[in-house]
Amino acid sequence: MPSALILGASSDMALAIARTFGAGGYDLILCGRKVSRLAPMQSDLEIRFGVRAFLAEFDAEDPGSHQAFYDSLGQRPDVAICVMGFMPGEKPAEQDWKTVERTILVNYTGAVSILNLIAADFASIGKGTIVGISSVAGLRGRQSNYIYGSAKAGFLTYLSGLRNRLYPMGIHVVTVLPGFVRTRMTENLPLPPLLTAEPAEVGKAVFQAVKQKKNLIYVRWFWRWIMLLIRLIPESRFKKMKL
Amino acid sequence: MKKKIANWGNYPVVISEEQSFTLEEEARASLEGMDSVIGRGNGRCYGDASLGDTTFGTLKFDKVLSFDRGQGIFTCESGITLDQILKIIVPSGWFLPVTPGTKFITVGGAVASDVHGKNHHVDGAFSNHVVSMDILVASGKVLTCSGSLLPDLFEATCGGMGLTGLILRVSFRLKKIESSYIRQKQIKATNLDHVLSLFEQYRHYTYSVAWIDCLKKGNHFGRSILILGEHATRSELSPSQTRDPLKLPRQTQFVFPFTMPSFVLNPITVKAFNFLVYNKNFMPEMDSVVSYEPFFYPLDSFLHWNRAYGKAGFVQYQFVLPFESKTALIEIMTKISDQGMGSFLTVLKTFGPQQSIISFPMEGYTLAMDFPVRRGLFAFLDQLDRIVLEHGGRIYLSKDARMSPEVFWNSYRDADRFMEIVRRYNPEYKFRSMQSDRLLLTKI
Numbered sequence: 001m002p003s004a005l006i007l008g009a010s011s012d013m014a015l016a017i018a019r020t021f022g023a024g025g026y027d028l029i030l031c032g033r034k035v036s037r038l039a040p041m042q043s044d045l046e047i048r049f050g051v052r053a054f055l056a057e058f059d060a061e062d063p064g065s066h067q068a069f070y071d072s073l074g075q076r077p078d079v080a081i082c083v084m085g086f087m088p089g090e091k092p093a094e095q096d097w098k099t100v101e102r103t104i105l106v107n108y109t110g111a112v113s114i115l116n117l118i119a120a121d122f123a124s125i126g127k128g129t130i131v132g133i134s135s136v137a138g139l140r141g142r143q144s145n146y147i148y149g150s151a152k153a154g155f156l157t158y159l160s161g162l163r164n165r166l167y168p169m170g171i172h173v174v175t176v177l178p179g180f181v182r183t184r185m186t187e188n189l190p191l192p193p194l195l196t197a198e199p200a201e202v203g204k205a206v207f208q209a210v211k212q213k214k215n216l217i218y219v220r221w222f223w224r225w226i227m228l229l230i231r232l233i234p235e236s237r238f239k240k241m242k243l
Numbered sequence: 244m245k246k247k248i249a250n251w252g253n254y255p256v257v258i259s260e261e262q263s264f265t266l267e268e269e270a271r272a273s274l275e276g277m278d279s280v281i282g283r284g285n286g287r288c289y290g291d292a293s294l295g296d297t298t299f300g301t302l303k304f305d306k307v308l309s310f311d312r313g314q315g316i317f318t319c320e321s322g323i324t325l326d327q328i329l330k331i332i333v334p335s336g337w338f339l340p341v342t343p344g345t346k347f348i349t350v351g352g353a354v355a356s357d358v359h360g361k362n363h364h365v366d367g368a369f370s371n372h373v374v375s376m377d378i379l380v381a382s383g384k385v386l387t388c389s390g391s392l393l394p395d396l397f398e399a400t401c402g403g404m405g406l407t408g409l410i411l412r413v414s415f416r417l418k419k420i421e422s423s424y425i426r427q428k429q430i431k432a433t434n435l436d437h438v439l440s441l442f443e444q445y446r447h448y449t450y451s452v453a454w455i456d457c458l459k460k461g462n463h464f465g466r467s468i469l470i471l472g473e474h475a476t477r478s479e480l481s482p483s484q485t486r487d488p489l490k491l492p493r494q495t496q497f498v499f500p501f502t503m504p505s506f507v508l509n510p511i512t513v514k515a516f517n518f519l520v521y522n523k524n525f526m527p528e529m530d531s532v533v534s535y536e537p538f539f540y541p542l543d544s545f546l547h548w549n550r551a552y553g554k555a556g557f558v559q560y561q562f563v564l565p566f567e568s569k570t571a572l573i574e575i576m577t578k579i580s581d582q583g584m585g586s587f588l589t590v591l592k593t594f595g596p597q598q599s600i601i602s603f604p605m606e607g608y609t610l611a612m613d614f615p616v617r618r619g620l621f622a623f624l625d626q627l628d629r630i631v632l633e634h635g636g637r638i639y640l641s642k643d644a645r646m647s648p649e650v651f652w653n654s655y656r657d658a659d660r661f662m663e664i665v666r667r668y669n670p671e672y673k674f675r676s677m678q679s680d681r682l683l684l685t686k687i
Contacts, residue, residue, distance in 0.1 A: 012265065012303065037266055040306035040320060047307045048331055184303070187263065188244045 001051065003027040005077035007058060007114060008084025009038055012183035012199045013133065017081060020203035022049035029077060031058035031069075032084075060084045060110035061102065070117050079210055080118045081131040082111050087148050087185055100147050107151035112158055119162060122171045129210050130166075131174040132159040136218070139177070139227050142243040163215060174209045175216040178202050179223040195220065248298070251549050252289040254556030254616050254644055257677065263300040267411060270299065271383055274409070274673075281676040282405040284349030285324055288356060289559045290644030291677040292404050299409055301351050307331065308412065315417035316374060321351030321410045326543075334489050337417040338474065338535070340372035344590075346540050351410040356641035357402030357602040361450035361472070361539070364595035368604050370401030371597075372416045380408040381673040399664035402602030404640055406665045406674050406684065422488040424475040425450070425538040429529045431521070435465025435573065439608075442469070442593050449473050450538075453591040456517040457579050457612065458510065465576060467591065468524060475532050484532065492536035499547040502554050510583035542588075552615045560624060561611035561639040563594060563604065568634035572608055575627050579612070582623060586613040600657040600664075603639045611642070621645050640678065648683040658684070 004021045006014050009030035018028050022045045030038050035055045045053040058069050086106035088099045115130060122128030137145050138152030156175060163173035180186060180196040197219045209217045218224045233241070249256040261283070264270040274280070283293040284301050301322030308318040312335050317328065325339060326346040332338065343358040352358075354376065359368045366372075375389035378400060386408075388397040400407045428448075432438035438453050445451060450472035459466050477488055484490075542548050549557070564571050589612040596606040614620055628650045631638060637654035638646050652658055662684060675685035 010265075015265075037268070040266075040308055043308050044306035047310045184263065184265065190244065 001025060001027050002078040003029060003075065004079040004081060005029045005031065005073070005118075007031050007080070007082045007111075008060065009035070009041065011083060011085070011185065013178070013181060013202050014083040015041060016199035016203035017083060017206050018045055018053075018203075019048070020200075020207040021079070022051050022053075024207055025049070025051065026079070027052045027054075029054045029056055029073060029075070031056045033057070033059050058114075060114070061105045063110055063113035066110075066114045066117055070114070070121070076121060076125070077128075079129045079131065080115070080122075081133075081206065082115060083133050084111065085133065085135070085152075085185070087145075103147050104151045104154075107148065108154040108158075111155055115158075115162065119166060119171070123166065123169050126170045129172045129174065130159075130162065131176060131206060131210060133176045133178065134159065136177045136179050136223055136227050140230055140238070144243060172210075172213050174206070174214055176202070176206055176209065176219070177216065177223065177227075178205075178219045181219070195223070195226075248283075248286065248294065249556070250286045250288050250290060250293060252557050252559060252616075252642075252644060253549055253552070253554075254558060255291055255294070255677070256556075257291075257294050259295060260297045261300045262297060263303045265303045267379070267385065270304070270379055270409060270411070271385075273299070274379065274381075274383060277673065279673060279675050280409075281674060281679075282321075282351060282355065282409045284322060284352040285347055287345060287348045287352065288641040289557075290642060291681065292356075292641055292643070293352075294677045295675065301349060301409075304411070305349075309414075310335075312337070315419060316414060317417055318412065318414040319350055320412055321354075322349050324349050325353070330491060332417055333420075333423050333491055333535075336420055336489055338420045338423075340416055340418045341366060341369045342539055344540065345543055347543060350413050350415075354401060354410055354413055355403060355405045357599065357604070358641070359594065359604050361452045361470075361592065363597075363604055364446060364451070364593050365449050366418075367595065367597055368402075368599075368602055369415075370599065370602065373397075373401070374414040374416060376400065376410060376414065377412040378408040378668075379411050380668040381671065382668075385411060386668075395664045396668055398600055399661055399668075402599060402640075403661065403665070404601075404678065405676065406679055407668050408674055418474075420474045420489075421477050422475045422480055422484070423490055423492070423535055424480060424484055424488070424532050425472040425535050426475040426479050427531050427533050427538055428471040429524055430469045430471070431524055431527045432465075432467045432469055434463055435467075435576070438465060438467040438469055438591065439569070445469070445471050446593070451592065454520060455589045455591045455610075456521055457576060457586065457589045458514050458517060458583065460580055464580070465573075466521060468521065470538075472538055479532060481532065490534075492534040495544055497545050499545055499550045502550040504553060513586070552613065555616040557613050557615045558620070558624070558644050559611060559613050559642040560627065561603075561609060561642045562627070562631045562636050563607050563609040563639075564631065564634050564636035565605070565607040566593075568607070568636065571630050571634040571636070572610065575610070575630055578623075578627065578630075584614055584620070584623065588613060601655065601661040603637065603641070605637070607636065609639075611639075643678065646682070648681070651682045 004026045009032045035057045042053040134156040135152040137149035138156045141149050159175045180191045205219045248259050262273050280297045281295040283298040304320045304322040306320045315337050341360045353369045357368045357370045377387050448471040453467040453469045455467040594604045597604045672685040679685040
């Protein structure tokens with residue numbers, strides 16, 4: 001049976017992705033902090049889909065532990081999906097360096113650290129797929145969300161370079177820009193319903209993208225055009241806007 | 244974030260803060276900072292039972308915890324819907340012990356409303372099959388209860404509309420099946436007496452329910468179609484059904500695309516609809532083997548069918564009367580027919596005995612019907628309430644949006660005892676709903 005590694009398994013998006021891969025017959029390795037909390041998710045996946053699910057302790061914020069973490073898995077996944085993310089709360093992140101640092105660590109540094117190891121391992125056998133969940137916030141910096149956005153932008157660029165490097169070795173990299181998703185992370189934001197995807201849609205989109213070897217996907221199609229328009233606004237105009 | 248919510252009847256609509264959670268620790272942390280809250284699953288109760296200033300949305304708390312395929316014991320978190328459970332258990336040869344007419348309700352809701360199905364006269368209500376449950380009570384503790392462990396909490400939680408606390412986990416017994424098909428028998432009854440005698444004659448059937456035409460007068464007053472069913476054995480299946488006896492039904496879904504203007508529903512359209520339903524069965528008796536989906540959930544294939552009742556919404560009125568009060572049943576049906584207030588789907592069924600302090604079912608006849616909200620409706624329903632009350636009956640809280648506290652306290656005879664238990668676990672009424680406030684259950 002193929003297997004999928006989920007980094008940052010406790011989010012709503014991660015659960016939806018895990019369920020889609022479980023339904024597709026994948027064994028699952030669920031990784032996160034205080035992972036024993038995810039025992040209900042483990043039984044859920046095993047009973048619903050008749051697959052095996054494993055729990056592995058993983059701390060995205062501690063890159064020094066990543067090699068030991070990856071070695072301890074005892075198996076090589078076919079697909080590695082990096083879902084973890086941290087979006088700072090209402091208080092502007094820039095006022096608090098700890099929050100800024102954590103935003104960069106979870107969304108960029110930690111992600112790069114673990115995916116570097118996985119990429120090297122996949123490269124050694126010439127097989128595997130890596131999926132990174134970035135964000136449309138990474139396509140242009142807005143005053144309301146640019147610390148998070150810039151970390152996701154860094155991750156976006158990293159994924160693009162990684163795809164380029166691994167292509168000759170037969171390893172595929174998928175970049176996902178989900179747009180708004182109805183999750184606990186966005187529960188208290190007023191999101192426009194038409195632009196907001198359910199976590200299950202993200203799960204399906206990621207699974208399809210892996211099957212069809214897509215390079216970069218948006219979940220709801222109009223996000224591609226919205227972001228194109230936003231990127232076309234001249235900087236002289238953009239800097240005056242309240243976004 | 245505050246948003247507008249309503250339950251299935253689209254009446255009433257309120258502004259509420261919905262708090263969802265994925266892990267038990269999140270629910271416990273949120274509870275600490277709350278003054279008042281009520282659990283809310285998929286919002287399929289009809290009235291104001293799961294509405295309040297703050298609600299605990301359980302839909303993300305939906306994990307399957309264990310499934311003993313040998314013994315048929317299923318344990319899950321409370322936010323999973325029956326729809327999802329069926330997809331897991333049916334292929335293994337198990338079925339829900341009790342199911343209401345929609346599969347889009349959560350397990351937590353099934354317990355809080357103590358739902359009944361077409362098999363109540365044989366198998367009792369949902370609570371009859373619950374092995375144990377975990378409840379988050381007002382103090383922040385999670386308590387496990389069952390028939391023998393904290394039996395007071397267990398009893399007051401079944402049918403208790405969420406007032407004892409938030410139902411977190413439920414373990415319940417399933418029903419063994421040989422196939423996913425139902426051997427169905429439909430019998431046309433020419434009037435009310437006829438259908439009541441048929442209920443009696445066929446009471447050994449596991450599943451029974453009657454669709455009844457509420458507008459017909461004279462000799463055909465109460466004409467109906469009695470629908471009976473048993474889980475089909477393998478030998479009763481057709482050759483094509485035998486190939487995959489535990490097959491899951493295909494999901495065909497039609498989405499009701501818009502909210503229909505209220506005037507579309509009037510005595511003429513309802514009469515025409517009833518004529519079609521009654522006369523689509525040519526033969527007085529019809530036997531068939533059908534998938535469980537159309538048998539149990541005929542309306543589930545119409546997503547948002549509640550939109551057919553217009554923007555003002557509707558209320559579903561369901562009461563139960565003891566068997567000896569047949570005259571009251573006739574009186575109520577006559578009033579509905581005279582007023583031309585008949586609903587599209589009026590459903591009649593018999594309940595078996597049930598011992599409980601707050602659950603709705605009791606031995607007798609139960610009638611359920613939908614009424615679009617319009618001027619004069621509530622005064623009319625108050626008249627019906629009086630008849631129900633005089634004859635020792637009561638009204639289903641999960642459907643209710645408008646009953647008066649007097650009617651409630653006089654018809655639910657053990658309400659005092661129920662509230663005594665509620666106060667043990669919810670002393671400051673942290674768990675309270677619009678309904679419990681309206682019925683003066685949680686007014687301090």
